[in-house]
Amino acid sequence: MTLAPVERLKPVKRSEPGEKAPPPDDANLLYTGADWDYDTIKRCHDAIQEIALGELGLDVYPNQIEVITSEQMLDAYASIGMPLLYRHWSFGKHFARDEAMYRRGMRGLAYEIVINSSPCISYIMEENSITMQALVIAHAAFGHNHFFKNNYLFQQWTDAEGILGYLDFAKAYIARCEERYGQQLVERTLDAAHALMNQGIHRYPRRRLDLQSEARREQERQEMQRQLYNDLWRTVPTKKGQKAPSDEERRRALLDLPEENILYFLEKKAPRLANWQREVLRIVRHVAQYFSPQRQTKVMNEGCATYTHYRIMTRLHETGRISDGAYMEFLHSHTAVVFQPAFDDPRYSGINPYALGFAMMQDIERIATNPTEEDRAWFPGYAGSGDAMAALRDAWANYRDESFILQYLSPHLMRKMRMFHLHDNSDENVYRVAAIHDERGYRRVRQQLAAQYDFSSLDPDIQITDVDLAGDRRLILEHKVQNGVLLAEEDAKSVLQHVANLWGYDVLLFENDDAGNTLRKLTVPARTILLAE
Amino acid sequence: MSSMIIVDRRSNPKGKSLANRQRFIRRAKEQILRAVNGASSNRRIKDVESGADISIPTGGISEPTFHRSGQGGIRDHVVPGNKEFMEGDTIAKPPSGQSGGRGTDGSPDGGGEDEFRFVLTREEFMDLFMEDLELPDLAKRKLKAADAVLWQRAGYSSSGSPTNLNLVRTxxxxxxxxxxxxxxxxxxMLALEAEIAELEAQPGKDPDRLMELRGLLERQVMRAKRIPYIDPIDVRYNRFTPIPKPAAQAVMFCLMDVSGSMTEHMKDLAKRFFMLLYLFLTRRYKQVEVVFIRHTHEAEEVDEDTxxxxxxxxxxxxxxxxxxxxxxxxxxxxxADWNIYGAQASDGDNTTSDGGRTAALLEHDLLPACQYYAYVEVGSDPDAMPAGFATHARETDLWRTYKQVTGTETPFVMKKVRHRREIYPVFRELFARDGAKQSEEATP
Structure with a gap:
């Protein structure tokens, strides 16, 4: 299962708990030394809250800070950061891998995990110094928290009040299914659902999600079915001369095709699934939907949180609430987090969302307060408005990564990061530099970078297009191939096998290019391993 | 202002992901078992018992998703850190395979993990190792052990039968x-009485004192009556507690031919076989004793080193x-009290005239007493032999002798082992659950 991990602040390099600052006499300091206790955390939180709500004008869910051990942090990692997720072997696998890597020292632990819920739960690790705890509180409990509460995607697609209760329901429901139908069958159903998680997301809003009522709705559906059941229907003779709808248009309309939410389609239409299996698909779909905004706002979310912690910690230092030593420790961690190696650096592994996000937020602040002529020309809307936070809050509320970059990436920042656009055609034996950070290239680089964060580049465009109802009930899918990049075949076949198992009949996938030419065809026969006896 | 809550979760029960971990291990069992099998043929037995860093192929535990292939097509990347390039420049691709500086963030192109590495705890490792191994007649013995009870002293109690009265404690x-x-x-009291008697013997002398003494004595007698010499609350009994009788005790006889014809390689094979058997027995029985008997033309019991x-x-x-x-x-x-296991290793040599006697001893005396008797015929390393010799199918004397014994309903198994990687499969087969044919055993 690939999911965007829950937001975590993670160092490129692990920093040592800070050098102890010499105990100053200044009573203004929130703390001295590196140790923490509840009182200092409380004091820090209150001081941070004052800045966050007052000076920065953030709007957050109530905070709940939970202190955990490093082992518990590993635990939380394993189940994609959700404390209450149902049981599945894949989480055990992730735990085993993370633990092995952590034990070997190949990977440090994230400083924190934060959950988009109300109250907003932030986990902090007991072994961190108080400066790190303050940083984490500023970053997660205010930065991410504000973003979760205000960004339109989160508002549209997640239900912060309901998520914990819903996960509770999901966990209990799946445990009950395991008892009733056997672990193996439930596990297979979950496997199949997980494989399709990224294809289980509604992209266009239908209705406000209300996770709290999900448990009730499930019961209602069952009750409805029970009431409607009448054995007599079985005996009603079919009308003579009635034909199966052979007309493709009619059939597709009947089945609401094409459908890009494969899990949704299977949940509603797969003929051979048991009711509980539909509910399991639904649970996985809801979890995927809950995480989908995080995948689409990685840069912004981290940018927002990083900018927030930077502003707050700096203000704390300016007002003499933290010592120079503590501030140095903070800067050490901060710079490690926002480090962006160049493309030819061996450490380079793509654009660091923390670095890009933080740089863009700082850039917006600069443009709002101290714009150049160029900035005024490019961003007439807010350049020189003087109120950086207003501009930032507006951006945080109304954009996702793709639109945010398209709207806000400035020539100044492209020059600063020295961005350029590489064009890679597999038929040629060279890369072409298509655009660089110059007058001719700004717009193209920006557009290209934004496209990198679009849906279409996150996930391939796969839709269910048709069902062969008159024939062998084969399910037909289509992958709209972009730029000639096909699906990875092995994995695609495995996922198709899952689709076929859920659907109950064979599955056929066409990979078509823009012109409608089929580049490849994959067929998978159904196995009946998901059918309960 | 909103208020903040701090919750300390550190004391929460650990191992929240244990259930997931067990599921994962069950899921990957096949691969893990293979890895464990490989590990046991490469390492010393002692190391095997102490947990393991396991590396398994991702095959059965992959989590597939629809994603784009890493090859072919047209890709566009925006990357940072331009130093010298101008628009229209070309950069030569690295000679083969993937591009070095691709800009997309870690797309799951599958190439990353071929092997999945993680750590098995000792318990998990051993459980997997023992998986589906069951010693014959074990269930029967267990049932028997259930009614056999030993009474063991376990402190004192304030109630019990008079025969168990503990006088000292009481x-x-x-x-x-x-x-x-x-x-x-x-x-x-005796002293008081004596003094009173003395005063009474001389009437008129110090009547006040006499009165006082009489009163004192009377009070003392009353007190002695009220406070008994032995009160029921003093009484203590020896307490006994039933301990299931350790019928789960086994003795393992290691028999080995140590005559000159046994090479170091053969002894090594035999040793591994014994160690493995010992390992299994220690898992199955609370107490396992080992008896080493070596023999040439005469036999003696020796210690392990010898x-x-x-x-x-x-x-x-x-x-x-x-x-x-x-x-x-x-x-x-x-x-009646011991589960007896015999394990014999030999290169198969035996004096021809000894055959009848050996077979008779085994069949009539030993097998009826044994839970299981395994004979392993160790051979020379096939890898070290010239190709022509590799298939010497000639049956040894001992093999022929023992063959008469098999076939009947006896707990007797004989196997040939020539390489240490063959020990584990042989072992599995020896002790595999009844009826469960190990078809996946693919030993070359």
């Missing part, structure tokens, strides 16, 4: 109670070892 309690409650001691390391010269008479085993069973390990 009297100690009584004494301390009497001291605490100041019960008049008998010699004190058994494996000292060399001996002489002929080969297998029956002497069996005779020795029979004697030891009779002397020290009554069949």
């Amino acid at each position: 009297m100690r309690n009584s004494l301390s109670r009497r001291i605490a409650l100041k019960r008049p001691k008998s010699d004190e 058994f494996f390391h000292s060399t001996e010269t002489g002929g080969t008479m297998v029956s002497t070892a069996l005779e020795e085993m029979k004697r030891i069973i009779k002397e020290r390990y009554p069949v």
Whole structure:
């Protein structure tokens, strides 16, 4: 299962708990030394809250800070950061891998995990110094928290009040299914659902999600079915001369095709699934939907949180609430987090969302307060408005990564990061530099970078297009191939096998290019391993 | 202003992901078992018992998703850190395969993990190792063990049957109670009585004192009556608690031919076989004793070091070892109390005239007493032999002798082992659950 991990602040390099600052006499300091206790955390939180709500004008869910051990942090990692997720072997696998890597020292632990819920739960690790705890509180409990509460995607697609209760329901429901139908069958159903998680997301809003009522709705559906059941229907003779709808248009309309939410389609239409299996698909779909905004706002979310912690910690230092030593420790961690190696650096592994996000937020602040002529020309809307936070809050509320970059990436920042656009055609034996950070290239680089964060580049465009109802009930899918990049075949076949198992009949996938030419065809026969006896 | 809550979760129960971990291990069992199998053929047995860093292929535990292939097509990347390029420049691709500086963030192109590495705890490792191994007749023995109970002393109790009365404990309690409650001691009372008697003997002398003494004595007598010498609360009984009788005790006889024809390689094979058997027995039984019997043309019981390391010269008479085993069973390990396992390793040599006697001993004396008797015929390393010799199918003397014994309904198994990687599969087969044919055993 690939999911965007829950937001975590993670160092490129692990920093040592800070050098102890010499105990100053200044009573203004929130703390001295590196140790923490509840009182200092409380004091820090209150001081941070004052800045966050007052000076920065953030709007957050109530905070709940939970202190955990490093082992518990590993635990939380394993189940994609959700404390209450149902049981599945894949989480055990992730735990085993993370633990092995952590034990070997190949990977440090994230400083924190934060959950988009109300109250907003932030986990902090007991072994961190108080400066790190303050940083984490500023970053997660205010930065991410504000973003979760205000960004339109989160508002549209997640239900912060309901998520914990819903996960509770999901966990209990799946445990009950395991008892009733056997672990193996439930596990297979979950496997199949997980494989399709990224294809289980509604992209266009239908209705406000209300996770709290999900448990009730499930019961209602069952009750409805029970009431409607009448054995007599079985005996009603079919009308003579009635034909199966052979007309493709009619059939597709009947089945609401094409459908890009494969899990949704299977949940509603797969003929051979048991009711509980539909509910399991639904649970996985809801979890995927809950995480989908995080995948689409990685840069912004981290940018927002990083900018927030930077502003707050700096203000704390300016007002003499933290010592120079503590501030140095903070800067050490901060710079490690926002480090962006160049493309030819061996450490380079793509654009660091923390670095890009933080740089863009700082850039917006600069443009709002101290714009150049160029900035005024490019961003007439807010350049020189003087109120950086207003501009930032507006951006945080109304954009996702793709639109945010398209709207806000400035020539100044492209020059600063020295961005350029590489064009890679597999038929040629060279890369072409298509655009660089110059007058001719700004717009193209920006557009290209934004496209990198679009849906279409996150996930391939796969839709269910048709069902062969008159024939062998084969399910037909289509992958709209972009730029000639096909699906990875092995994995695609495995996922198709899952689709076929859920659907109950064979599955056929066409990979078509823009012109409608089929580049490849994959067929998978159904196995009946998901059918309960 | 909103208020903040701090919750300390550190004391929450650990291992929240344990259930997931068990599911994962069950899921990956096939691969893990193979890895464990590989590990046991490469390492010393002692190391095997202590957890393991396991690396398994991602095959059965992959989590597939629809994603784009890493090859082909047209890709566009925006990357940072331009130093020299101008628009329209070209950069030569690295000679083969993937591009070095691709800009997309870690797309799951599958190439990353071929092997999945993680750590198995000792318990998990051993459980997997023992997986579906079940010693014959074990269930039966277990059932028997359930009614056999040993009574073991377990402190004292305040109730019990008179036969279990613990006098010392009772009297100690009584004494301390009497001291605490100041019960008049008998010699004190005797002294008083004596003094009274003395005063009474001389009437008129100090009548006040006499009155006082009489009163004192009376009070003392009353007190002694109220405070009994032994009170029911003093009484203590020996307490016994039932302990399931360790019918789960086993003795393992290691028999080995140490005559000159046994090479170091063969002894090493034998040693591994014994160690593995021992390992299994320690898992199955609370107490496992090991008896080492080595033999040439005569047999003797020795300690482990001597058994494996000292060399001996002489002929080969297998029956002497069996005779020795029979004697030891009779002397020290009554069949009613012990599960007896025999494990014999030999290169197959035996004096021809000894065949009949050996077979008879095994069939009539040893097998009826044994839970299981395994004979492993160790051979030379096939890798080290010229190709022509590799298939010497000639049956050895001992093999032929023992073959008469198999086939009947006996707990007897014989196997040929020539390389240490063959030990584990052989072992599995020896102890595999009844009826469960291990079809996946694919040993070359």
